[in-house]
Amino acid sequence: xxxxxxxxxxxxxxxxxxxxxxxxxxxxxxxxxxxxxxxxxxxxxxxxxxxxxxxxxxxxxxxxxxxxxxxxxxxxxxxxxxxxxxxxxxxxxxxxxxxxxxxxxxxxxxxxxxxxxxxxxxxxxxxxxxxxxxxxxxxxxxxxxxxxxxxxxxxxxxxxxxxxxxxxxxxxxxxxxxxxxxxxxxxxxxxxxxxxxxxxxxxxxxxxxxxxxxxxxxxxxxxxxxxxxxxxxxxxxxxxxxxxxxxxxxxxxxxxxxxxxxxxxxxxxxxxxxxxxxxxxxxxxxxxxxxxxxxxxxxxxxxxxxxxxxxxxxxxxxxxxxxxxxxxxxxxxxxxxxxxxxxxxxxxxxxxxxxxxxxxxxxxxxxxxxxxxxxxxxxxxxxxxxxxxxxxxxxxxxxxxxxxxxxxxxxxxxxxxxxxxxxxxxxxxxxxxxxxxxxxxxxxxxxxxxxxxxxxxxxxxxxxxxxxxxxxxxxxxxxxxxxxxxxxxxxxxxxxxxxxxxxxxxxxxxxxxxxxxxxxxxxxxxxxxxxxxxxxxxxxxxxxxxxxxxxxxxxxxxxxxxxxxxxxxxxxxxxxxxxxxxxxxxxxxxxxx
Amino acid sequence: xxxxxxxxxxxxxxxxxxxxxxxxxxxxxxxxxxxxxxxxxxxxxxxxxxxxxxxxxxxxxxxxxxxxxxxxxxxxxxxxxxxxxxxxxxxxxxxxxxxxxxxxxxxxxxxxxxxxxxxxxxxxxxxxxxxxxxxxxxxxxxxxxxxxxxxxxxxxxxxxxxxxxxxxxxxxxxxxxxxx
Ligand SMILES: Cc1cc2nc3c(=O)[nH]c(=O)nc-3n(C[C@H](O)[C@H](O)[C@H](O)COP(=O)(O)O)c2cc1C
Ligand code: SF4
Ligand code: SF4
Ligand code: SF4
Ligand code: FES
Ligand code: FES
Numbered sequence: 001x002x003x004x005x006x007x008x009x010x011x012x013x014x015x016x017x018x019x020x021x022x023x024x025x026x027x028x029x030x031x032x033x034x035x036x037x038x039x040x041x042x043x044x045x046x047x048x049x050x051x052x053x054x055x056x057x058x059x060x061x062x063x064x065x066x067x068x069x070x071x072x073x074x075x076x077x078x079x080x081x082x083x084x085x086x087x088x089x090x091x092x093x094x095x096x097x098x099x100x101x102x103x104x105x106x107x108x109x110x111x112x113x114x115x116x117x118x119x120x121x122x123x124x125x126x127x128x129x130x131x132x133x134x135x136x137x138x139x140x141x142x143x144x145x146x147x148x149x150x151x152x153x154x155x156x157x158x159x160x161x162x163x164x165x166x167x168x169x170x171x172x173x174x175x176x177x178x179x180x181x182x183x184x185x186x187x188x189x190x191x192x193x194x195x196x197x198x199x200x201x202x203x204x205x206x207x208x209x210x211x212x213x214x215x216x217x218x219x220x221x222x223x224x225x226x227x228x229x230x231x232x233x234x235x236x237x238x239x240x241x242x243x244x245x246x247x248x249x250x251x252x253x254x255x256x257x258x259x260x261x262x263x264x265x266x267x268x269x270x271x272x273x274x275x276x277x278x279x280x281x282x283x284x285x286x287x288x289x290x291x292x293x294x295x296x297x298x299x300x301x302x303x304x305x306x307x308x309x310x311x312x313x314x315x316x317x318x319x320x321x322x323x324x325x326x327x328x329x330x331x332x333x334x335x336x337x338x339x340x341x342x343x344x345x346x347x348x349x350x351x352x353x354x355x356x357x358x359x360x361x362x363x364x365x366x367x368x369x370x371x372x373x374x375x376x377x378x379x380x381x382x383x384x385x386x387x388x389x390x391x392x393x394x395x396x397x398x399x400x401x402x403x404x405x406x407x408x409x410x411x412x413x414x415x416x417x418x419x420x421x422x423x424x425x426x427x428x429x430x431x432x433x434x435x436x437x438x439x440x441x442x443x444x445x446x447x448x449x450x451x452x453x454x455x456x457x458x459x460x461x462x463x464x465x466x467x468x469x470x471x472x473x474x475x476x477x478x479x480x481x482x483x484x485x486x487x488x489x490x491x492x493x494x495x496x497x498x499x500x501x502x503x504x505x506x507x508x509x510x511x512x513x514x515x516x517x518x519x520x521x522x523x524x525x526x527x528x529x530x531x532x533x534x535x536x537x538x539x540x541x542x543x544x545x546x547x548x549x550x551x552x553x554x555x556x557x558x559x560x561x562x563x564x565x566x567x568x569x570x571x572x573x574x575x576x577x578x579x580x581x582x583x584x585x586x587x588x589x590x591x592x593x
Numbered sequence: 594x595x596x597x598x599x600x601x602x603x604x605x606x607x608x609x610x611x612x613x614x615x616x617x618x619x620x621x622x623x624x625x626x627x628x629x630x631x632x633x634x635x636x637x638x639x640x641x642x643x644x645x646x647x648x649x650x651x652x653x654x655x656x657x658x659x660x661x662x663x664x665x666x667x668x669x670x671x672x673x674x675x676x677x678x679x680x681x682x683x684x685x686x687x688x689x690x691x692x693x694x695x696x697x698x699x700x701x702x703x704x705x706x707x708x709x710x711x712x713x714x715x716x717x718x719x720x721x722x723x724x725x726x727x728x729x730x731x732x733x734x735x736x737x738x739x740x741x742x743x744x745x746x747x748x749x750x751x752x753x754x755x756x757x758x759x760x761x762x763x764x765x766x767x768x769x770x771x772x773x
Binding site: 069199236237272274277294296351354359429451556579580 | 762
C-alpha cells in the first residue's frame with residue numbers, strides 16, 4: 001500500500017459543490033501531478049467540515065490546517081506554498097472562530113461604549129433583555145420625577161449635540177419645539193443614514209432598538225409631542241423589522257400608547273420606509289417624504305420645530321442622538337459631560353473603512369485624535385502601506401492628512417480643518433488611493449443624488465464631475481484647476497440645502513492638500529497613485545510570475561498570453577486596464593506603471 | 594390616465610390575478626393613512642418588483658390623487674422601478690469602502706460574463722445587474738448583494754462561483770416546484 005505523507009480532505013457537500021469543489025479537486029490533482037507530488041499526497045472527498053458559508057473548504061492532514069474561501073484558481077499557489085515550501089497560506093486559513101461579530105467585536109483599545117453598549121449583548125427582539133439592563137428606567141424617572149422642563153435642562157447640561165452631522169445642541173432643539181404653541185407636535189427619528197460608508201445607525205437599530213425608542217419617548221414627553229415617525233432607509237430591511245418588533249413589545253408593556261405607565265402622557269409612533277434617495281436624509285426633504293411626496297428640500301426657516309410634518313411643530317433627531325438620551329437621564333448630565341472636549345461631549349460612533357487592518361464599527365470619546373483611531377483602535381495600516389488621507393463626513397465632508405492626525409476630534413476642530421463630523425463615516429486611505437479619483441468618486445455620488453431643485457447644485461455638480469473625469473482621463477488642461485475652484489465656490493454659495501453646499505468639499509479639500517496630484521494628472525499626464533486607468537499600464541514581471549495562468553483566464557479581453565509555467569505577457573493594445581489581473585494574481589507578479 | 598388604463602399589457606401585474614390582489618390589498622390597507630402614496634408604492638414595489646405606468650395610473654385613481662403626484666414620487670426615488678426586473682438581482686455596492694476595495698473590477702467581470710450592462714437584464718429574464726450605495730457591510734468590502742444575500746470580500750475570479758451558486762439555487766427551486 002502506498003504511503004502518503006499528507007491527505008487533503010475536500011468537502012463535497014452541496015454548498016461547497018455549488019461553489020466549485022469539483023473544480024478544486026481537479027485542479028489539485030492536476031497540480032500535484034505537475035509538481036510530481038501525486039504519489040505523496042492523497043486527495044479525498046469528504047463532507048461538511050466547516051461553516052459552509054465560505055466554501056470550498058478543505059483540511060490538510062496531518063497538520064490539520066483548514067482552508068476556506070479559495071477556488072480552483074488559487075490551488076497552484078496553495079500547492080506551491082503548502083506542499084513544496086511548507087508554508088501555511090494564511091490568507092485562506094480558517095481560524096477557530098472566537099468572535100462571531102466582526103463589525104463589533106470585543107471592546108477595542110481606547111473605546112468607550114455608550115450607544116453600542118448593548119449591541120451584541122442583548123437580544124434585540126426581546127424587550128425583557130433590555131429591561132434587564134435598566135431599560136425604560138430612564139423613562140420612568142423622567143415621567144415620575146421630572147417635569148418636561150427639567151428633562152430638557154438635563155439634556156442641555158449634558159452637552160449632547162446632534163449626531164446626524166450638524167451637531168446642533170439636542171436640548172436646545174427640544175426647547176425650541178416645546179416653545180411653539182401649536183398642536184399636535186411630532187417626533188421624527190432620522191434613520192436614513194445615506195452616507196455611503198457608514199452603518200452605525202443600522203447597527204443600533206438592529207442591535208438595541210429599545211434605546212432609540214426610549215430616547216424618543218422621553219423626547220416626546222419633553223417637547224409635548226403625541227405622535228412620531230422613524231424614517232428608515234429601504235436598504236435596511238432588518239432594521240425596519242427589528243424596530244417594528246420593538247414598537248409592538250413596548251406597546252404591550254405600556255411604554256407606548258395611551259396613558260404611558262399610567263400617567264396622562266400619551267405617545268405612539270410608526271416606522272416609515274424611504275425609497276432610495278440620499279437627499280431624504282436632509283430634514284426638510286425627509287419630512288416631505290414622510291408625507292408621501294417627492295423628497296425635495298425646502299428653504300429653512302421655517303424650521304421643522306415650527307413647521308414640520310403635516311405643517312406642525314416637529315422635532316427631528318438622528319438615531320444616535322436619541323439613543324444617548326436614556327443614559328443621560330439615568331446617570332445624569334455631569335457624567336455625560338465628563339467625557340469629550342470643551343464643546344463636544346460624550347462619545348461618537350464611527351464606521352471605519354478603507355485600508356486599515358481592523359475596519360468596523362467603533363465608539364470613542366470625543367476629543368480622541370485621528371491617530372489614536374487609526375493606529376490604536378483600528379489596528380493601523382496594512383503591512384507595508386502608509387497612511388495618506390482620511391475622508392471624514394461622507395460625500396459632503398473632506399479629506400484630512402498627516403498634519404491633522406493629532407487634532408482632538410470635535411465638531412469645531414473638524415470644521416476648521418476643512419472637513420466635518422458628518423454622521424461618522426471614516427474612510428482611511430493609503431498610497432494606493434488617488435485623490436483626484438476619490439474626488440471624482442464623491443462627485444459622481446453627489447451629482448447623481450442632487451435632487452435637481454436648484455440650478456447651481458444640479459448643473460454645477462455635473463460640470464465638476466465632467467472636469468474631474470477629463471482630468472482623470474488625461475485630458476486635463478492648464479486652467480482646469482482654477483475652473484474647479486470657481487465652480488466650487490459658486491455651488492457652495494448658491495445651493496439651497498446641505499447637499500449642494502457641501503458637495504464641493506471633497507474637491508476643495510483634495511485641491512488644498514493634494515494639489516500636486518492634480519498637477520501631475522494635468523501637466524505630466526501621470527497618475528502618481530497608479531489608479532486612473534488611461535494613465536497607467538500593467539506589466540508582468542519576470543521572476544515573480546510562475547505561469548499559473550490565472551490572470552489570462554480572468555482577463556475580460558484576452559489581453560494576456562503565455563504557456564503554462566512560462567512567463568506571461570500583456571498585450572498593451574488590447575488591455576483595457578481593468579485591473580482584474582492584479583487582483584487575482586496570487587504571486588504579486590503584475591506591476592502597475 | 595384613462596389611456597394608460599385602457600390598453601393594459603396582458604402581462605402587466607394588473608392583469609395577473611394574484612398580483613392584482615397584492616395591489617388591491619396595498620391600497621385598501623393604506624388608503625386612509627396619511628402619506629399613502631409612498632406606503633402603497635413601497636408595498637407594491639417590494640412585493641411585485643416594479644410599478645408599471647398602468648399600475649401608477651391605477652394607484653393614482655384609487656387613492657384619488659393626480660397621476661402626476663404618483664409619477665413624481667416614482668421617478669424621484671431610485672428604489673422604484675417601472676419595468677420588471679430579472680428573476681434574480683445582483684447589486685454591486687458602490688459605496689466608498691467598496692469602491693476603494695475594488696468593486697469596479699467586479700462590475701467589469703460581471704458585465705463581461707453576462708454580456709449586459711448595469712441596469713440591464715439578461716435576455717432570458719434571469720439576472721439583472723444593478724449598482725447600489727452602501728448596504729452597511731463595509732467591513733466586508735468589496736460587497737455584492739445577490740437578492741438579499743451579501744457576498745463580501747469578493748475578488749473578480751470568485752464571481753463565477755456566485756453565478757454558479759445562483760444557477761444551482763434556481764435549479765433546486767425548479768425541481769422543488771416540479772415535485773409538488
Ligand atoms: C444631504 C443631507 C443628508 C443628510 N443625511 C442625514 C442622515 O442620513 N442622517 C441624519 O441623521 N442626518 C442627516 N442629515 C442631517 C439632517 O438634515 C439633520 O440635521 C439631522 O437629522 C438632525 O438630527 P441631529 O440634530 O440629531 O443631528 C443630512 C443632511 C443633508 C443636507
Ligand atoms: S442643493 Fe441640490 S440637493 Fe439640495 S435642494 Fe438644491 S438641488 Fe436639491
Ligand atoms: S502574472 Fe498571471 S500567470 Fe503570472 S503568476 Fe500572476 S496570475 Fe499567474
Ligand atoms: S488590466 Fe484587465 S484588460 Fe488589462 S491585462 Fe489585466 S485583466 Fe486584462
Ligand atoms: S458544505 Fe462544505 S464545509 Fe460546508
Ligand atoms: S461601502 Fe459597500 S457595504 Fe458599505
